[in-house]
Amino acid sequence: MTTNQLISEIKKKQSFLCIGLDVDLNKIPEHLLKEEDPIFAFNKAIIDATHHLCVAYKPNTAFYEAYGLKGWKALEKTINYLNENHPEIFTIADAKRGDIGNTSTMYAKAFFEDLAFDSVTVAPYMGKDSVEPFLAFENKHTILLALTSNKGAFDFQTKTVDNQELYKQVLETSKTWNNSENLMYVVGATKAEYLADIRQIIPDSFLLVPGVGAQGGNLQDVCKYGMNKSIGLLINSSRGIIYASKEDDFAQAAAKKAAELQQEMKAILD
Amino acid sequence: MTTNQLISEIKKKQSFLCIGLDVDLNKIPEHLLKEEDPIFAFNKAIIDATHHLCVAYKPNTAFYEAYGLKGWKALEKTINYLNENHPEIFTIADAKRGDIGNTSTMYAKAFFEDLAFDSVTVAPYMGKDSVEPFLAFENKHTILLALTSNKGAFDFQTKTVDNQELYKQVLETSKTWNNSENLMYVVGATKAEYLADIRQIIPDSFLLVPGVGAQGGNLQDVCKYGMNKSIGLLINSSRGIIYASKEDDFAQAAAKKAAELQQEMKAILD
Numbered sequence: 010m011t012t013n014q015l016i017s018e019i020k021k022k023q024s025f026l027c028i029g030l031d032v033d034l035n036k037i038p039e040h041l042l043k044e045e046d047p048i049f050a051f052n053k054a055i056i057d058a059t060h061h062l063c064v065a066y067k068p069n070t071a072f073y074e075a076y077g078l079k080g081w082k083a084l085e086k087t088i089n090y091l092n093e094n095h096p097e098i099f100t101i102a103d104a105k106r107g108d109i110g111n112t113s114t115m116y117a118k119a120f121f122e123d124l125a126f127d128s129v130t131v132a133p134y135m136g137k138d139s140v141e142p143f144l145a146f147e148n149k150h151t152i153l154l155a156l157t158s159n160k161g162a163f164d165f166q167t168k169t170v171d172n173q174e175l176y177k178q179v180l181e182t183s184k185t186w187n188n189s190e191n192l193m194y195v196v197g198a199t200k201a202e203y204l205a206d207i208r209q210i211i212p213d214s215f216l217l218v219p220g221v222g223a224q225g226g227n228l229q230d231v232c233k234y235g236m237n238k239s240i241g242l243l244i245n246s247s248r249g250i251i252y253a254s255k256e257d258d259f260a261q262a263a264a265k266k267a268a269e270l271q272q273e274m275k276a277i278l279d
Numbered sequence: 280m281t282t283n284q285l286i287s288e289i290k291k292k293q294s295f296l297c298i299g300l301d302v303d304l305n306k307i308p309e310h311l312l313k314e315e316d317p318i319f320a321f322n323k324a325i326i327d328a329t330h331h332l333c334v335a336y337k338p339n340t341a342f343y344e345a346y347g348l349k350g351w352k353a354l355e356k357t358i359n360y361l362n363e364n365h366p367e368i369f370t371i372a373d374a375k376r377g378d379i380g381n382t383s384t385m386y387a388k389a390f391f392e393d394l395a396f397d398s399v400t401v402a403p404y405m406g407k408d409s410v411e412p413f414l415a416f417e418n419k420h421t422i423l424l425a426l427t428s429n430k431g432a433f434d435f436q437t438k439t440v441d442n443q444e445l446y447k448q449v450l451e452t453s454k455t456w457n458n459s460e461n462l463m464y465v466v467g468a469t470k471a472e473y474l475a476d477i478r479q480i481i482p483d484s485f486l487l488v489p490g491v492g493a494q495g496g497n498l499q500d501v502c503k504y505g506m507n508k509s510i511g512l513l514i515n516s517s518r519g520i521i522y523a524s525k526e527d528d529f530a531q532a533a534a535k536k537a538a539e540l541q542q543e544m545k546a547i548l549d
Contacts (some may be wrong), residue, residue: 031382071378071385077393081351105378107402108341109429109494112301115341123347132377134404134424136431154404159379161406164452168440175440182434224379 010127011148012215015099016239018064023275025240026267027065027101027217029247030055030087031072036252038259048076048083051259053090055251058260060095062267065243067101067217088124099243100126101217105154107132113142121149128152130195130217133179137186144188150215151192155179155207158197158220176203180210193217196235198226198244204234215241221270222249228270232277240278246270280397281418282485285369286509288334293545295510296537297335297371297487299517300325300357301342306522308529318346318353321529323360325521328530330365332537335513337371337487358394369513370396371487375424377402383412391419398422400465400487403449407456414458420485421462425449425477428467428490446473450480463487466505468496468514474504485511491540492519498540502547510548516540 019025032048044050056066068087073080091100102124106116113131120129121143128150131140143151156166156176166176173181183192196207198220207216216235220226221244228244235242246266254262289295302318314320326336338357343350361370372394376386383401390399391413398420401410413421426436426446436446443451453462466477468490477486486505490496491514498514505512516536524532 033385069378069382069385071376071382071389074389075385075393077389078348078351078355080389081348085348103378105402105405106341106375108339108373108375109427112339112341115303115339115345119341119344119347119350123345132375132402132404134402134435135375135427135429136434136436138429138431139427140431157379157405157409159405159408161408161410164406165404165440165445165448166406168445168448170435170438170440170445175435175438175445178435178438 010099014097015064015215018097018099019240022061022064023278024062024064024271025242025244025274026063026270027067027243027245028055028059028063028250028267029103029219029245030066030068030251031247033072034076036255038255038257040257046079046083046086048073048080049086052083052087054260055263056091056095058264059250059267060098062264062271063098065099065101066091067103067245069103085124088126092125099128101152102126102129105130105132107135107139109135110138110142113139117143117146121146128193130154133183140183141187144186144191149191152217153179153183153192153194155194156196156200156203158199158224158226162197162200177206177210180207184211195219198231199224201227201230201234204231208235208237212237213239213241215243217243217245219245222246228273244270280369284367285334285485288367288369289510292331292334293548294332294334294541295512295514295544296333296540297337297513297515298325298329298333298520298537299373299489299515300336300338300521301517303342304346306525308525308527310527316349316353316356318343318350319356322353322357324530325533326361326365328534329520329537330368332534332541333368335369335371336361337373337515339373355394358396362395369398371422372396372399375400375402377405377409379405380408380412383409387413387416391416398463400424403453410453411457414456414461419461422487423449423453423462423464425464426466426470426473428469428494428496432467432470447476447480450477454481465489468501469494471497471500471504474501478505478507482507483509483511485513487513487515489515492516498543514540514544
C-alpha cells in the first residue's frame with residue numbers, strides 16, 4: 010500500500026485509528042476456547058465488528074509466537090483474512106525485528122512476502138545495514154522504533170548523544186538511509202510533549218503512536234503536537250478496545266470503544 | 280541450564296564453539312529438498328556430525344520465520360531434537376526480541392517455555408522493563424545485544440552518551456536490573472579490540488561472539504582480550520561451518536570445519 014492510499018482511507022473514514030490484535034487466550038471470552046482456532050476466531054469477530062472504524066490493524070507477533078505453531082498459523086490466517094476482505098486497510102506486523110544485513114533480509118521476506126503485511130516495526134540499535142534490507146521493498150513500510158511508550162525508554166532513548174537525545178539521532182540518521190521515504194516511526198503517546206521536537210526533524214513522516222488508553226497516553230495531546238498536513242498519525246489502541254468485554258458481546262463492546270475513538274478523531278479532523 | 284553446567288561442558292569438550300543453524304534453502308544440498316522437512320533434515324545431519332565438537336547451537340529465528348509455518352515447525356523440531364538427544368548442549372534462540380513489559384513476557388514464554396531454549400538474544404533499545412521479563416526465568420539466560428558484529432554498530436552503539444559509548448552504558452545499566460546474573464552479552468568478533476574495555480565493566484559474564492569466519496573476526500584476538508577465568512566466551516560460526524560443502528558430504532565437511540575451530544580452541548585452553 011502507498012502512503013497516499015493510507016491518507017485517502019483516513020480521510021474517507023475520518024479515522025486514523027489502528028487496532029492492536031494482541032490476543033491473550035486468558036483474556037478472550039471463554040466460549041471461543043472451544044473453537045478450532047480461538048485466536049483467529051477472536052480476531053475475525055473483532056475485525057468484522059470494527060473494520061469500518063479503523064484504518065489499520067497491528068498484530069503484535071509476541072502474542073502469536075507464545076502459542077507456537079498454532080499461534081503462527083493464527084497470525085497467517087489473520088493477515089490473509091485482512092488482505093482478502095479488507096485490502097484497503099493498512100497492516101502492521103509489530104515484530105520489532107532487526108539483525109545483520111542478510112538476516113534482516115530474511116525477516117523482511119517473512120513479513121512482506123510470506124505473510125504479506127504492509128509494514129513491520131524494526132528496532133534501530135544495530136544501525137543502517139540492519140534496517141535498509143526492509144526499506145528495499147517497494148510500497149512496504151518500515152516503522153522504526155524512535156521513542157517508545159514504556160518507562161524503559163528513559164534508560165537509553167532519551168540519553169544525550171553528541172548534544173542530542175539518542176532518539177533524535179535515530180530520527181536524523183535514518184533520514185540518510187537508502188529508501189528512507191519508506192520509513193515511519195514509533196513514538197509513544199505517553200510522551201506526547203516530545204512530538205513538537207520530533208516534528209522538527211521528520212515533518213512529513215507517518216508516526217505510529219501506541220500507548221493511548223491502557224498505558225495512559227492522551228489523544229488530544231498527541232494530535233496537538235504530532236499531526237501534520239497529511240494527518241501523519243496512526244493511533245494504536247489494543248487492550249482498551251479488544252478486551253472491552255469478556256462476555257458474548259465482546260465484538261460489539263470493542264466496536265463501541267473503537268467508535269468512541271473514531272468520533273474523537275473525526276472531531277479533531279473537522 | 281546453569282552457567283556452571285555450561286562451563287563444565289566447555290572444559291570437558293575443550294571447546295567453546297557455538298554453531299549457528301541459519302538454514303537457507305538456497306544454500307543446502309539439493310537432495311535434501313526432496314525430504315518432507317528439508318530444514319530439519321539439514322539441521323539433524325549437522326547436529327549429528329558436530330555435537331561432540333561444540334557446546335552450543337544457535338538457530339537464528341529469521342531463517343525459520345522466512346519460511347512461515349513450515350519454518351516454525353522446523354525450528355520446533357530442531358530444539359526438541361537437541362533437548363531430547365543432547366540436553367548437555369546450550370541452546371540459543373537468536374531472536375533479538377524486546378518490547379514493552381507484558382509483550383516481552385509473551386516472547387519469553389515463546390522461547391523459554393513453548394520452545395524450551397536455554398537462552399534468547401534481546402535488543403536493549405527499549406530499556407529495563409523490556410528486558411526484565413526475560414530475566415525472571417530461572418536457569419534461563421538473556422543475551423543482550425551490546426556491540427554487534429555489523430558495520431551499522433557504529434551508527435549508534437559506539438556514539439558517546441554521557442562521556443561513555445552507548446554500548447558501555449548498556450553494559451553498565453543492565454548490571455543494575457533485577458536478576459542481572461542471568462545476563463550474557465553479544466559482542467561481535469569484528470570488534471575484538473573493544474573486548475578489553477568491555478571486560479572492565481563485565482568481568483564475569485559470558486559473551487556470545489558472532490562474526491568469526493564469514494564476517495572476518497579473528498579467534499585469537501577475541502580470546503586474548505575477551506577470555507576470563509571461567510573462559511566466558513561462546514564463539515559462534517554459522518555459514519563457515521554449515522555451508523562448508525553443498526554436496527552429499529556437507530555434514531562431514533561441516534564437522535571438519537568445526538573440528539578445526541575446536542582444535543584451535545583446545546590449543547588456546549591448553
